[in-house]
Amino acid sequence: MINDLFSLDNKVVVITGAAGLLGRQHADAVAQMRGIPVLLDINADAVEHLAADIIAHFGVPASGWAVDITKEAEIEKNSTALLARYGHIDGLVNNAANNPKVEGDGAKNFSRLENFPVEVWQADMAVGLTGSFLCAKYYGSAIARNPQGGSIVNISSDLGLIAPDQRLYRKTGLPDDIQPVKPVTYSVVKSGLIGLTRYLATYWPNVRCNALCPGGVANNQDQAFLKEVCSRIPMGRLARPDEYQGAVLFLLSEASSYMTGAILIIDGGRSCW
């Protein structure tokens, strides 16, 4: 049956940053297709509640774990615990990232390249790139030990493909040298994930790896920003948080069985303009 293509029946899927806006959507999607979402986040309370919610709603043995993906020892310990509990790991969604702040303190806007602190650069790389590498190292290796393999999905962004349009973040009345900007780390992390995707796609013969490049999600942004950003999107709007669920299921399931090393762009057309 064609519906079975999207089934994740009994597949254990590790989702990083699962307590965030999109992480919980990925987890819900996996559970709805009878998969077992394993929720990782530094926000322990949130992932535990979310896992309990998913168990109650969908009856799958989801679990939530406080794991800081920048810490190799925590990931190693967690991957051992997951294999002891479930016996196998079948999927990984590298979703966690720092959401770098665009605003600065006005006087010396730290988001600007000239002022950007190396500590913030390192912290953003640690979550977005080192964390994804470490998760591939442990959970990806476990997936590769499955005779039937599995799938890794790296959550990049439209800004992994195009430059941020810094005009979107301008504040009237501020001189140019303190205008807020989208920080450089976002572009570097998101394009770096595309490199990691291609590397992993060719590394294990039985593990597919693809990148998903989502466009911006509506999340109570102010009206002036919305008007500007929507004017740069052919579909004229931001995404709803649930609009990436279909793509995540596609990439995790047999529906994309011949797809690896690819970039799936879902951005309302933003990057084709």
Ligand SMILES: NC(=O)c1ccc[n+]([C@@H]2O[C@H](COP(=O)([O-])OP(=O)(O)OC[C@H]3O[C@@H](n4cnc5c(N)ncnc54)[C@H](O)[C@@H]3O)[C@@H](O)[C@H]2O)c1
């Ligand atoms: N929301 C958007 O508009 C949008 C657009 C394009 C791409 N994306 C990407 O989608 C992904 C999810 O975005 P979101 O909006 O849900 O972000 P979010 O900020 O709501 O969630 C990120 C989650 O990651 C967790 N996290 C941070 N550091 C961690 C660490 N060291 N270890 C474990 N967990 C950690 C946070 O606690 C948070 O729950 C990100 O990679 C983001 O860049 C988001």
